[in-house]
Amino acid sequence: MYMYEFAYRRPKTLAEAAGLFGEFDNPSFVSGGHTLIPTMKNRLAAPDVLIDLRAIPELNGIRRTGDRLEIGAATTHFETSTSEAVKEAIPALAALAGSIADPQVRHVGTMGGSVANNDPSADYPAAVLSLGADVVTDRRSIPADDFFDGLFGTALEEGEIILRFSFPLPDFAGYAKLCSQASRYPVAGSFVSRRGTGVRVGVTGAGNDGVFRWTEAEAALAADFTPEAVEGMEPDAGGMIADLNGSAEYRAHLVAVMTRHALRSPGTAYVR
Amino acid sequence: MTEISITVNGELQTHDVEDRTLLVHFLRDHAGLTGTHVGCDTTQCGACTVHLDGRAVKSCTILAAAVDGAQVTTIEGLAQGGELSDLQQAFKQHHGLQCGFCTPGMVMAGTDLIRRYDGELDEHTVREQLEGNICRCTGYTNIVKAVLDAAGKHRAKRT
Ligand SMILES: Cc1cc2nc3c(=O)[nH]c(=O)nc-3n(C[C@H](O)[C@H](O)[C@H](O)COP(=O)(O)OP(=O)(O)OC[C@H]3O[C@@H](n4cnc5c(N)ncnc54)[C@H](O)[C@@H]3O)c2cc1C
Ligand code: FES
Ligand code: FES
Numbered sequence: 001m002y003m004y005e006f007a008y009r010r011p012k013t014l015a016e017a018a019g020l021f022g023e024f025d026n027p028s029f030v031s032g033g034h035t036l037i038p039t040m041k042n043r044l045a046a047p048d049v050l051i052d053l054r055a056i057p058e059l060n061g062i063r064r065t066g067d068r069l070e071i072g073a074a075t076t077h078f079e080t081s082t083s084e085a086v087k088e089a090i091p092a093l094a095a096l097a098g099s100i101a102d103p104q105v106r107h108v109g110t111m112g113g114s115v116a117n118n119d120p121s122a123d124y125p126a127a128v129l130s131l132g133a134d135v136v137t138d139r140r141s142i143p144a145d146d147f148f149d150g151l152f153g154t155a156l157e158e159g160e161i162i163l164r165f166s167f168p169l170p171d172f173a174g175y176a177k178l179c180s181q182a183s184r185y186p187v188a189g190s191f192v193s194r195r196g197t198g199v200r201v202g203v204t205g206a207g208n209d210g211v212f213r214w215t216e217a218e219a220a221l222a223a224d225f226t227p228e229a230v231e232g233m234e235p236d237a238g239g240m241i242a243d244l245n246g247s248a249e250y251r252a253h254l255v256a257v258m259t260r261h262a263l264r265s266p267g268t269a270y271v272r
Numbered sequence: 273m274t275e276i277s278i279t280v281n282g283e284l285q286t287h288d289v290e291d292r293t294l295l296v297h298f299l300r301d302h303a304g305l306t307g308t309h310v311g312c313d314t315t316q317c318g319a320c321t322v323h324l325d326g327r328a329v330k331s332c333t334i335l336a337a338a339v340d341g342a343q344v345t346t347i348e349g350l351a352q353g354g355e356l357s358d359l360q361q362a363f364k365q366h367h368g369l370q371c372g373f374c375t376p377g378m379v380m381a382g383t384d385l386i387r388r389y390d391g392e393l394d395e396h397t398v399r400e401q402l403e404g405n406i407c408r409c410t411g412y413t414n415i416v417k418a419v420l421d422a423a424g425k426h427r428a429k430r431t
Contacts, residue, residue, distance in 0.1 A: 008274075008291035008337045037294075037333045038315050050291075052338055078327070102404025103388075104318060104381065107327045108334065184403070
């Protein structure tokens with residue numbers, strides 16, 4: 001099927017990208033295109049120009065700088081999953097990247113595209129929120145706690161470009177998810193991290209408002225960092241998604257189960 | 273219309289295409305290589321899988337203009353000097369081609385898989401890694417056998 005007509009541009013600098021964004025009526029940035037192009041095929045979005053960000057140097061590269069790991073927004077899931085720097089600094093993040101979709105999609109989809117899209121069932125938002133990363137854009141640096149804003153919503157303004165993600169290194173990180181048998185997107189996924197005495201639990205796939213921090217579990221784990229500490233706890237089912245993949249009560253239970261799996265599997269992504 | 277040059281199976285293909293042209297359409301309609309199939313058109317089935325700069329991708333969800341200057345290999349480019357690749361031969365031998373529609377994508381994904389793992393594959397890994405390719409006719413049994421067979425040949429040839 002041929003798509004409707006639109007223009008495609010591949011700027012080499014941020015200034016050029018910003019300029020192009022101003023020239024068209026209904027522009028859209030594109031990175032891997034593995035969310036946007038299917039959306040356009042279904043006519044759920046109809047930009048008149050796609051401005052490809054991948055050739056801009058500021059969006060590329062993975063760097064370890066002291067106690068932080070910086071990953072360019074245009075980095076593919078495959079690059080993140082195989083990067084020695086990521087595997088050494090935050091192995092659970094590399095494992096999560098390697099668990100997204102299938103090999104062909106991982107060769108093209110990018111972290112920037114996934115996080116900018118903030119699909120309520122995407123994997124990366126759980127990691128970005130749990131690890132307390134900063135989302136660095138061409139205008140400012142946004143702490144993860146201020147970035148995600150409901151289903152598909154983010155703090156990004158019109159024309160704002162994510163350049164990279166800056167992750168503080170955790171002492172512990174683990175991820176666990178149960179995937180939908182049809183789409184393989186998480187029905188519930190929990191990313192648990194600890195840095196010093198601070199514990200953060202980022203939950204994806206389950207919340208009515210998208211990715212969220214399960215603060216009750218965080219408090220319990222800050223006192224006792226063991227799977228037993230969250231035994232018997234569940235997030236409020238009132239805030240959970242109910243759909244074909246499961247009821248709200250099932251989801252609430254699953255979040256608890258996945259959180260315990262994440263605690264037992266440091267450095268990995270436990271996928272069921 | 274923009275002029276785009278992509279090296280397909282070692283041959284430079286330069287064509288004037290619309291910006292909306294997907295890589296799969298560039299290959300089929302402009303380069304005349306119809307071995308790459310469109311199954312689902314929604315990035316799920318893998319029938320359109322080709323190698324882009326050496327890596328398996330779904331060509332139904334990549335703009336041709338976005339890969340201007342790249343190297344692409346399609347199913348037509350796997351045989352060397354008229355000789356089928358080890359994986360193509362293994363598909364024949366184990367009857368992995370079945371309905372045939374998704375076979376080109378299966379072979380391209382399998383070839384990439386054997387390369388990425390340098391032939392060190394077991395059945396579980398092959399099944400897991402073929403997640404992006406949908407076969408509706410059987411339980412993948414013969415396809416998996418073919419990939420494991422070719423992976424063994426790859427290991428034997430390794431120096
Ligand atoms: C078959 C299939 C299965 C999948 N399964 C999963 C899964 O299990 N889990 C999962 O998490 N994901 C899954 N995905 C989604 C996949 O990971 C996407 O690649 C990813 O979510 C989007 O990344 P992209 O680079 O392709 O973004 P694009 O499609 O290029 O862009 C998505 C959105 O982000 C914007 N954008 C892109 N880059 C930037 C930037 N740097 N700054 C500002 N805005 C930007 C675009 O304008 C667009 O609105 C799946 C996709 C497919 C096709
Ligand atoms: S046609 Fe491309 S994945 Fe199905
Ligand atoms: S080989 Fe085509 S559906 Fe199985």
